[in-house]
Amino acid sequence: MKKFILFTLKMLALTIVIAVVLDFLYTAVYLQSSNRGKIDHIYNSKNRNFDVVILGSSRANNHFVSQMFEDKGLKTFNYGMSGGHLFEASLLLKLMMERHYKIATVILEADLNLSNDHQAEGISAKFLPYLHQSETIKRHFEQEDDFKELYYIPFYRYIKFDARIGFREMFFSVIHKKTTHLNNLGYYPLGKKPNANLKNNIVNLKPLQHNRYYEEIKQICKANKINFIAVMTPMCENTEGINYFDKVQKLYPEIHNYENVVVEDKYFSSCGHLNNTGARLFTAQILKDFFNK
Template structure:
């Protein structure tokens, strides 16, 4: 949909549960062989973290021997890097719920993985239970995050326009003032956290398919004239 609206080639690299450190690694890998003009990055309470998530660790670790970008990144940020690098199969065992020996075996056998890799979007269907609630931290967000600073530096070095946005939350969101403080620290933050009715949500923190369409249209209407 964003391709159609913008007449640009876009790539969805969003991963549920990923943090800014994971986004940093994806950006490094992306610019290695691609020319990137715009980066639209979600910012919310992920500003609290600087470490790689289990998602990134599990999906990146199989490549620490074969990909120099992954190796250098994990070497800088991953706890017990040497152990996971040099003990055979250790990294597969500790992240088995995410990597899975089944996935490893099927890869060796040339079979397709469980996850379809040709599309970055997996729509959710259904409507939020009105009793469902989600709360942001009841403290102010940190004013700085050194991983976000690294992302911004890479964008500046590569002439990439960086846009920060906050995705919608349901009407039952707790501590919504957290986003107000975030907006204060980052005045250019595109705040789309409010104004989406509950029928557009699968749960309080995730839009359903209709909500995703609405978000895409709203985001493009704000970004349209600013995209390179």
């Protein structure tokens, strides 16, 4: 029995040592990576200057054509992330401030994600390699239910989110394999899909009266003298519950409603996402209304 307990303790100690070493190695790789995605692109940078930064979900990523801003003399990057929530958008902006970015204007796509204030695990996992290095990231995750496990158990975060930050992603970071996330100044153009489902149902969506992360973004902009523009972006015509956007504007009158600025199905790749032609029409309207361009 004594030998068994001793063996168990040795194996436990060895497991902990291996976990600590692997945690150190994986983290060291991510601390050198800056071309895999928008999060590492920000974390491993500093002192960037932008006239316009775009934040939001895929409805930002696919709707704001960065090059059109650039063509008007506005240095711009689209940091919208497909699948992301306002939890991640707020943290991205906090990281930019931590990295001493100078930003004149933030455009936030704020519509469907106002209905929740929780993280999008698949996206938020990308912040976790920096959990011990960034006080900003640590504070942002502190209220999450699994924070203690993620923070205190070595290598646990890499195991739990293996599909996002595990061996495959770490290896691609080692060999500096690029993704498409940073192409086109962060904008991801969509094509026209012949058999796309141009119907949607958002009847059950309800905007929160107070969305914590939306308010955080507003406050960060105010504190750093950043011009803040919040907009709702287009949805296809055959959307049930389209009055959701009216509910948003009632609760948040400062958010500009552009839901119906582009309406024909030919401009959509899916019900909630404009194709490249539609995105260009939408971006042109934003430039005209807010930048006199």
